């Protein structure tokens with residue numbers, strides 16, 4: 163029975179891969195066509211003295227930055243952490259989360275961030291299939307790795323760099339006064355749940 167189930171899953175994965183490969187092939191053909199057109203056009207414009215190569219390069223950089231920003235806003239394309247860092251050698255922010263979780267309800271575990279190539283290759287941290295490679299979340303906005311009974315991370319030793327580096331000490335969305343453990347009373351609104359009826363940290 164287990165073997166049959168595995169075969170079923172494998173079949174679905176193979177189907178999915180076939181579709182992805184087909185789309186990749188189709189997209190590559192289209193990109194080639196568009197690139198040829200653009201290269202031909204820019205070559206002609208430069209040859210005829212309508213624009214210079216310097217002007218073109220300058221504009222290319224500005225447009226690329228604009229498009230990347232737009233793509234990110236729309237959740238298009240795969241994103242990775244900008245600066246790839248070894249999470250096991252990362253200098254962690256020293257915060258006594260253990261004594262604070264009951265107050266902050268692990269608010270930081272509702273933040274969105276991209277994973278690193280190290281996270282993806284390791285395969286422990288789950289990513290959002292709809293928005294590769296953002297951290298996977300549940301309907302209530304919490305990270306899928308948060309144990310909502312204890313409010314603790316289930317993959318603490320393997321957690322990504324943003325979790326290790328997040329510094330809530332001066333984050334007024336969370337603490338009005340970090341030293342004296344005074345939580346922002348508006349915290350639930352700031353990190354509002356997306357769906358009702360889901361579990362929550364105690």
Ligand code: SF4
Pocket residue numbers: 257258259262263266267268269270271328330336
């Ligand atoms: S919000 Fe701050 S205190 Fe609370 S779990 Fe996150 S890092 Fe720890």
Ligand code: SF4
Pocket residue numbers: 270271272305306307308309314315316317318321322325
């Ligand atoms: S990986 Fe762990 S620490 Fe990081 S957001 Fe998820 S539950 Fe929180």
